[in-house]
Amino acid sequence: MAYYYDFGAGSTAMAGYTKITAEDLYHPERGYGFADCTNVSALRRNGEPLTGDFCIPFGAIFLTDVQDGNYIITLITGDQYAPTHTTVKSNGERHVLPDIHTVAGQYAREMFAVNVRGGQLKLSFGGLAPRVNALEIVPSKEQITLFLAGDSTVTDASESGFPFSGWGQVLQRFFKHDVAVANHAQGGRSTKSFIAEGRLEAIIEELKEGDYLFIQFGHNDQKNDEARHTDPSTTYLEHLRKYIEAARSRQAVPVLVTSVHRRYFDASGKLKDSHGAYLDAVGQLAEVEGVQLIDLAAKSKKLFEEEGPEGTKSIFLWGEPGEWINYSSGIRDNTHFQERGGLRIAELIVEGIRENDLQTLIMYLR
Known part of the structure; x- marks a missing residue:
C-alpha cells in the first residue's frame, strides 16, 4: 500500500493525498500524524497543489503506520518566498539524505530509501528553515x-x-x-x-x-x-x-x-x-x-x-x-x-x- 501526504494550512488536499496540518497529532487508530505538534506550524503561499503550502517542523517527528519492508520515499520541500534548509532522518536517528537547501521559489524533490521494521515509519525533520510540502511513501520490492x-x-x-x-x-x-x-x-x-x-x-x-x-x-x-x-x-x-x-x-x-x-x-x-x-x-x-x-x-x-x-x-x-x-x-x-x-x-x-x-x-x- 502506498501513502501520499499533502502538508500545509487548511483542509483541502491534492487529489489522492491526505492532508496533514500542523495540528495533526498521531493517533494509533488513524495511523499517521506528528508525534508532538508543539514545534510545528503551517503556512500557505499560493494556490498551487502540493507546493503552495507547507508545514514547518522544527525538530518534529512524523509517524505513519506501514507494513515492514522497503519503501521509496519522495519528499517535496521548498518555499515560494524564502530560502529553506531541511534535514531528514528516518526511524529515529538514521541519516537518509544530505541537508537540503533551496532558494526562494525553488522546490526540491528528493527520493530516498527506508527499510522499515516494527510496523512504523518515523521521519525526523530539522534544519535552520525546514519545510515539508509533501511526502510520497511507496513500497518497493525492486531495491x-x-x-x-x-x-x-x-x-x-x-x-x-x-x-x-x-x-x-x-x-x-x-x-x-x-x-x-x-x-x-x-x-x-x-x-x-x-x-x-x-x-x-x-x-x-x-x-x-x-x-x-x-x-x-x-x-x-x-x-x-x-x-x-x-x-x-x-x-x-x-x-x-x-x-x-x-x-x-x-x-x-x-x-x-x-x-x-x-x-x-x-x-x-x-x-x-x-x-x-x-x-x-x-x-x-x-x-x-x-x-x-x-x-x-x-x-x-x-x-x-x-x-x-x-x-x-x-x-x-x-x-x-x-x-x-x-x-x-x-x-x-x-x-x-x-x-x-x-x-x-x-x-x-x-x-x-x-x-x-x-x-x-x-x-x-x-
Missing part, C-alpha cells in the same frame, strides 16, 4: 537491500543516545533510493550471541538474490562470558562462516568487514591494536572462502593516526560536562562514535565498496 550484521559500532543509536552513532546509522545517506540499508546490528553482540538470539535468522528471512550482507564483529567476541566469547582460530571462524553460508543460500553477496579500531594510542601517537588475532582471522577467512573484504581496521588505523589523540576526540564519543544533554556529566568513550565519527567511518565503508568493485552498489552511490 537492493544492504543488510548489516554487527555490534554497537555499526548499530542505529536511539534518540536518547545522541550524538552516539554507529557507522551503519548514517550509511543510507551515501546511497540513492535504489539501495535500502537494513541495519540489524545490535550493541553488545558477538558473532555467537547475534546468531543465538535469532538475529541472523531474521536477516535470512528477508534476504533475496542480489542483496548484500556486510558482517562486522570482533569487539564482543573478545569478551570472556560464555554467551559471547569465541576463539579467533576456531569458533570465531565457525560462526563467521554461518553468515557467509546464509548469504550464499539466498544468492546474496557476503562481505566481511574487519573490526574498526578503538581509540588507544601509545606515547609516540601510534594506534594500539586491541583486536589482535581477530583481525587476521577475518582476512584469512575471506581469502579461503573467496569473500570480498573491507579492511576497516587498516582504514580506521590510518584515519585515527592522521587525526591523532586530540583530533580523534571529535570522532569518538568524547564530550565535556554540559556539552550534550544526554551526557550531562561528560563522557570519555574510546570505542563508540559521535555523529561526525559515524560519518567518517561510513565514508571508509564506501571507499571499500569502490575498492572491491561492488558494481551493483557503486552504481547507486550518491
Whole structure:
C-alpha cells in the first residue's frame, strides 16, 4: 500500500493525498500524524497543489503506520518566498539524505530509501528553515537491500543516545533510493550471541538474490562470558562462516568487514591494536572462502593516526560536562562514535565498496 501526504494550512488536499496540518497529532487508530505538534506550524503561499503550502517542523517527528519492508520515499520541500534548509532522518536517528537547501521559489524533490521494521515509519525533520510540502511513501520490492550484521559500532543509536552513532546509522545517506540499508546490528553482540538470539535468522528471512550482507564483529567476541566469547582460530571462524553460508543460500553477496579500531594510542601517537588475532582471522577467512573484504581496521588505523589523540576526540564519543544533554556529566568513550565519527567511518565503508568493485552498489552511490 502506498501513502501520499499533502502538508500545509487548511483542509483541502491534492487529489489522492491526505492532508496533514500542523495540528495533526498521531493517533494509533488513524495511523499517521506528528508525534508532538508543539514545534510545528503551517503556512500557505499560493494556490498551487502540493507546493503552495507547507508545514514547518522544527525538530518534529512524523509517524505513519506501514507494513515492514522497503519503501521509496519522495519528499517535496521548498518555499515560494524564502530560502529553506531541511534535514531528514528516518526511524529515529538514521541519516537518509544530505541537508537540503533551496532558494526562494525553488522546490526540491528528493527520493530516498527506508527499510522499515516494527510496523512504523518515523521521519525526523530539522534544519535552520525546514519545510515539508509533501511526502510520497511507496513500497518497493525492486531495491537492493544492504543488510548489516554487527555490534554497537555499526548499530542505529536511539534518540536518547545522541550524538552516539554507529557507522551503519548514517550509511543510507551515501546511497540513492535504489539501495535500502537494513541495519540489524545490535550493541553488545558477538558473532555467537547475534546468531543465538535469532538475529541472523531474521536477516535470512528477508534476504533475496542480489542483496548484500556486510558482517562486522570482533569487539564482543573478545569478551570472556560464555554467551559471547569465541576463539579467533576456531569458533570465531565457525560462526563467521554461518553468515557467509546464509548469504550464499539466498544468492546474496557476503562481505566481511574487519573490526574498526578503538581509540588507544601509545606515547609516540601510534594506534594500539586491541583486536589482535581477530583481525587476521577475518582476512584469512575471506581469502579461503573467496569473500570480498573491507579492511576497516587498516582504514580506521590510518584515519585515527592522521587525526591523532586530540583530533580523534571529535570522532569518538568524547564530550565535556554540559556539552550534550544526554551526557550531562561528560563522557570519555574510546570505542563508540559521535555523529561526525559515524560519518567518517561510513565514508571508509564506501571507499571499500569502490575498492572491491561492488558494481551493483557503486552504481547507486550518491
